[in-house]
Amino acid sequence: MSDELIIYLDGEYVKESEAKVSVFDHGLLYGDGVFEGIRFYNGRIFKCKEHIDRIFAAAKAIMLEIPMSKEEMKEVLIETCRRNNLKDGYIRLVVTRGRGDLGLSPTKCPKPTVFCIASTITLYPKEMYEKGMPIITAAQRRNKATIVDPQVKSLNYLNNILAKIEANRAGASEALMLNHDGIVAECTGDNIFIVKDGVIYTPPIHVGILDGITRRTIMDLAKEMGIEIYEKEFTLYNVYNADECFLTGTAAEAIAVTQVDGRTIGSGVAGPITKKLLKAFQEYARNNGEPIYE
Missing domain, CATH: 3.30.470.10 (Aminotransferase class 4, branched-chain amino acid transferase, N-terminal domain)
Known part of the structure; x- marks a missing residue:
């Protein structure tokens, strides 16, 4: 080979x-x-x-x-x-x-x-970061933290995979997962954020999510920019009616969601706060980290 x-x-x-x-x-x-x-x-x-x-x-x-x-x-x-x-x-x-x-x-x-x-890694197509991606809500609910805590990044990812299968069958790139109370948790491989009236919201850890490292970085960058950001429970209603929605993850970085379950989010393309945060994240990531060759 x-x-x-x-x-x-x-x-x-x-x-x-x-x-x-x-x-x-x-x-x-x-x-x-x-x-x-x-x-x-x-x-x-x-x-x-x-x-x-x-x-x-x-x-x-x-x-x-x-x-x-x-x-x-x-x-x-x-x-x-x-x-x-x-x-x-x-x-x-x-x-x-x-x-x-x-x-x-x-x-x-x-x-x-x-x-x-x-x-090496293959990201989403470059144009998707401008146009955003359509996602669906999975029928598969997120694991309860009292059973298999999603904070443990374990080798048993079947919960996420079953939701990903739903996304694939619907022709979507990602699936949004709710917890057992119908509260928005996260996607199969990414954390979720919404923007409403210039304020960013993301689900808190206790609803059943991975405490994403990219998630934390985006939150820190938003605060440095003076953008209000809160960890707060919300439902699909809030997602459908958001001005912007984006996902964060190690592979995705920060990518806009412009349609959820057939509902257009905001203007239907990547919003200004999403683009601003993605640019800031990419600049930060390229200039910070543990040196490999020094």
């Missing part, structure tokens, strides 16, 4: 064709593990510390002991990018419960599996 990526796997850097995980790994058998999607721009890993802190927090929540320190994990991220000679792209960092038996018990998994992939 030509032009193979170099993958970090349990202490070694191997060709992707040689990067193999056991069929008895509980990450595969039961979705027992955690992961992070991380961007790097201009030779810098964006929000490196925050991503590492979040995967350690998620691992703690599921009583998974990561077999390395945070500093060692940072070096893995950097070295994986270096070995693939990449300056811009996407990292997938995964920690599973490791190899066990066919039973459910994690006590039969003596050693977690850790692997790291660094590659």
Whole structure:
């Protein structure tokens, strides 16, 4: 296989064709593990510390002991990018419960599996950032935080995938998920924001969402710009009647939503606040982060 990526796997850097995980790994058998999607721009890993802190927090929540320190994990991220000679792209960092038996018990998994992939990434088409995207509301409800907390970025993404299937069948790029009370939560892979009368609103963590790192960055940038922003519960009614709507995520960055369930949002194209925040985010991301090649 030509032009193979170099993958970090349990202490070694191997060709992707040689990067193999056991069929008895509980990450595969039961979705027992955690992961992070991380961007790097201009030779810098964006929000490196925050991503590492979040995967350690998620691992703690599921009583998974990561077999390395945070500093060692940072070096893995950097070295994986270096070995693939990449300056811009996407990292997938995964920690599973490791190899066990066919039973459910994690006590039969003596050693977690850790692997790291660094590659390029395909974003939404450029024109979509101007025209915005149509989305639908999924019938699939977001996991309740009292059952499987969405703050844990676990390998079991079936809840999100079922909603994504609904989006695909409807010909939409994304699906909006509500919680069990009908409150807007998030999309299958992105957090959601709405703008009304110059004020930004985004759902609070407790409604059942991932505490997105891009979400937090956008909130900080909005505050620096003097734009009012609040974490507040809202329903589909508020989304349909918003002046602007946009999604944030590691891959998407910040992208406008211009139609929801057939309702046109605002003017039907990316709004001024969305465009302003996207520009500010991209400038910030390209100039901040953990250096890869220094």
